[in-house]
Amino acid sequence: MEVILLERVEKLGKIGDVVTVKTGFARNFLLPNKKALRSNAANLKVFEANKAKIVADNEDRKKDAETASKSIDGKSVTLIRQASSTGQLYGSVAVRDIVEALEADGAHVTKSQVLLPNPIKAIGVHDVRVQLHPEVAISVKVNVARSPEEADLQSQGVDVMAQMFEKDEAGFTEAYNPNAEPGEIASDAPAAPAAEASEA
Numbered sequence: 710m711e712v713i714l715l716e717r718v719e720k721l722g723k724i725g726d727v728v729t730v731k732t733g734f735a736r737n738f739l740l741p742n743k744k745a746l747r748s749n750a751a752n753l754k755v756f757e758a759n760k761a762k763i764v765a766d767n768e769d770r771k772k773d774a775e776t777a778s779k780s781i782d783g784k785s786v787t788l789i790r791q792a793s794s795t796g797q798l799y800g801s802v803a804v805r806d807i808v809e810a811l812e813a814d815g816a817h818v819t820k821s822q823v824l825l826p827n828p829i830k831a832i833g834v835h836d837v838r839v840q841l842h843p844e845v846a847i848s849v850k851v852n853v854a855r856s857p858e859e860a861d862l863q864s865q866g867v868d869v870m871a872q873m874f875e876k877d878e879a880g881f882t883e884a885y886n887p888n889a890e891p892g893e894i895a896s897d898a899p900a901a902p903a904a905e906a907s908e909a
Contacts, residue, residue, distance in 0.1 A: 710735045711748035713756050716767055717843040718744060724764060725756065774842030781818070781839065785850040786810035787860045792832050796870045801828035802853055807837060811849065829853055832870070834863050 710732045717723045718739070721730065727748050730739065739745035746752040756763070788810055791799045804823045811818050824838040824846075835851045854860035859869055 712739055712745035713748050713752060714739075714745050715756075715763060716744055719843070724767060725760065771842050771844055774845040777817075778841055778845055778847045781811070781816045781841075781849065782847040783849070784811070784814065784816055785834075785852055785864065786814055787852045787854065787857070787864075789856065789860065790832070790853055792855050796832045798830050798832065798853070801830045802851065803828045807849075807851055810851070816849075832859070832863075 711727055711729050712735050714722050714724055714726045714728060722728050735745065735747075740747070746756060786807070788802055788806060790802065793799070804820050804825050807823050807825065808818055808820055818839055818841070822840050824840055829835050829851065832853050832855060835853065836848050837851050838846055839849055840846045852860050852863055854863055854869070862869055
């Protein structure tokens, strides 16, 4: 289906471009969200007549988005979640969680503006894109940790999971005795011979 774009759409084109898209994409996304018009003679005339206003409105929205982006860009939010010893979350962090965390921090964004391809399923610091306007995208850091102390370490650039595995490897090592019988428990001091024990 051919449509006339009413705003810049990533990987498609800019305002006024006539592009061919899949019918489902046009019907389910572009047309209901007023991002495009069906391409026909009548709509082309309407677009040309209103082009100056459409461009001016877009510029206003872009300026508002740029102003808002200054207070949000580079912002970091911390989410405390339960996770396994390997760092996998019990559950996941979704767009709604990020929007709520940003709202609590004084940044106003909508669910549709947060671009999260897949829910976050592991602890760590994740960069998440926020699209405030088709031409204004910023990045926020989402620090997912099991405790506030862990979140502090991660915000300083410490890889908590790597440290944990180093500790595990450096932990317990079993004393090796090549003469030990199978199933024998290694002791710290050599056992006294039975004869000496009976004399004492």
